[in-house]
Amino acid sequence: AQARLLPGKTLETFDFAAVPMVSKAHVGAITAGDSWIGKGDNILLFGPPGVGKSHLSSAIGLALVENGYRVLFTRTTDLVQKLQQARRDLALESAIAKLDKFHLLILDDIAYVTKDQAETSVLFELISARYERRSMLITANQPFGAWNAIFPDPAMTLAAVDRLVHHATIFEMNVESYRRKAAENAKGPG
Numbered sequence: 001a002q003a004r005l006l007p008g009k010t011l012e013t014f015d016f017a018a019v020p021m022v023s024k025a026h027v028g029a030i031t032a033g034d035s036w037i038g039k040g041d042n043i044l045l046f047g048p049p050g051v052g053k054s055h056l057s058s059a060i061g062l063a064l065v066e067n068g069y070r071v072l073f074t075r076t077t078d079l080v081q082k083l084q085q086a087r088r089d090l091a092l093e094s095a096i097a098k099l100d101k102f103h104l105l106i107l108d109d110i111a112y113v114t115k116d117q118a119e120t121s122v123l124f125e126l127i128s129a130r131y132e133r134r135s136m137l138i139t140a141n142q143p144f145g146a147w148n149a150i151f152p153d154p155a156m157t158l159a160a161v162d163r164l165v166h167h168a169t170i171f172e173m174n175v176e177s178y179r180r181k182a183a184e185n186a187k188g189p190g
């Protein structure tokens with residue numbers, strides 16, 4: 001499989017106690033897939049850097065692959081660059097259509113895409129094309145209010161957010177960075 005998941009990031013190695021708002025049972029139900037993937041529903045993971053959004057999303061992807069789904073994990077900026085190249089080659093539509101083979105597209109770090117990164121309307125076209133047909137799992141370290149920095153104009157941001165949240169499960173992982181906490185614990189008390 002060409003899922004490009006993150007090595008070693010599994011549900012077994014994910015410490016659910018660190019994110020009390022994300023229940024292990026809920027994630028277990030999500031990895032069954034059938035209740036949402038078949039309908040093209042989405043999952044959105046919000047939270048500051050280091051709280052485990054990439055780890056959890058890749059782990060969910062792995063569990064879905066094990067359950068027979070086709071999944072692609074990609075940093076959003078990488079995919080946007082590929083789609084922009086496809087558009088320059090007049091092949092954007094077919095590039096987006098090719099992604100249909102994946103039941104789930106995991107877009108990590110959507111907020112790292114910026115308008116300066118040339119024209120990002122390709123992202124909007126992708127979201128529109130998959131709407132109510134193919135699922136996406138998107139991670140973001142910025143709340144929707146900051147997404148105007150991602151899309152070329154506010155109307156497009158609104159339309160994109162609208163499509164993404166219409167049928168979505170949203171996890172707000174507003175906890176302390178796991179990395180920082182681990183580093184502090186390693187220092188020991190005092």
Ligand code: ADP
Nearest residue numbers: 013014015018049050051052053054055178179
């Ligand atoms: P984010 O995507 O939110 O920036 P990452 O998933 O990259 O965060 O997590 C940063 C590092 O901390 C990774 O090595 C990840 O495996 C680890 N990590 C974060 N949260 C957890 C957790 N709840 N359990 C186990 N490891 C975690």
